[in-house]
Amino acid sequence: MIIDSATKREIKDLIKSRLMQPQKKALVFSAAPLDEEDKILLMRVLRFLKRDNFAVIYSLDESLLAGVVVKIGSKVIDLSLKGKLTNLRQTMYEIS
């Protein structure tokens, strides 16, 4: 396949620009170290991590009891047991 120089140049520029883009970070805190199966499950639940090319950093936080908490910038996705207990407390407060 012969690619003309203009197209070649365009492709190069595109790749450069993509590489130059700062990579988005996602911090994942878990109560226990995640194995590969858990990571796959996590990617399934948070599909945008893979699709939008996030750099995922895994950390341990035993105070979560179980589950994970994902922080992306100022946004937080709470899938932890601690978070669920907090929600339960709020729900019980509203009900009673």
Next chain:
Amino acid sequence: MENLGIDGKLMLAQLINFVLFFYIFKRYIAKPFAKFLSQEKEKEVQKQKILAEMQQKEEDLAKKQEELKKKADKQYEEALRKAKLDAERVKSLIIAEARSEAEQIVTKRAKQIEEEKNKLYAQVKDKVLELSVFVVNKALSDFLDQDARKKITTEILKNSSKTIKI
């Protein structure tokens, strides 16, 4: 007549003297004196008349004074009666206002107490829930080992059936 000691000439002279004296007395003393007396009498009558008139006027004045005093007394009593009525009315108004204010204060206070009670209840509820969650948290962190945490994490990820978008 001479034997009796009566002198005719002397008698005549006495008589003339008497007549002259009478005439002079009547003309120059009695008449003016009578006139003076009648004038004095008239004056006296007039004085009496004036006195009577003044007495009458005095009586009239006293009567009028009495009437005015009665009128003033009546007006005073009327004013006093009105003032008493007004005072009663004002007193009733003040009492009614005070009652109304007192009721408002009582109602407001009851409402405040109710609000404070509810607030306190909410605070207690919050504290109890906080304590309960804390106890559960503590219990779970002591109870769950690494294996259990991992299993629960896997379960949570599996049960998050819908995908989460950012």
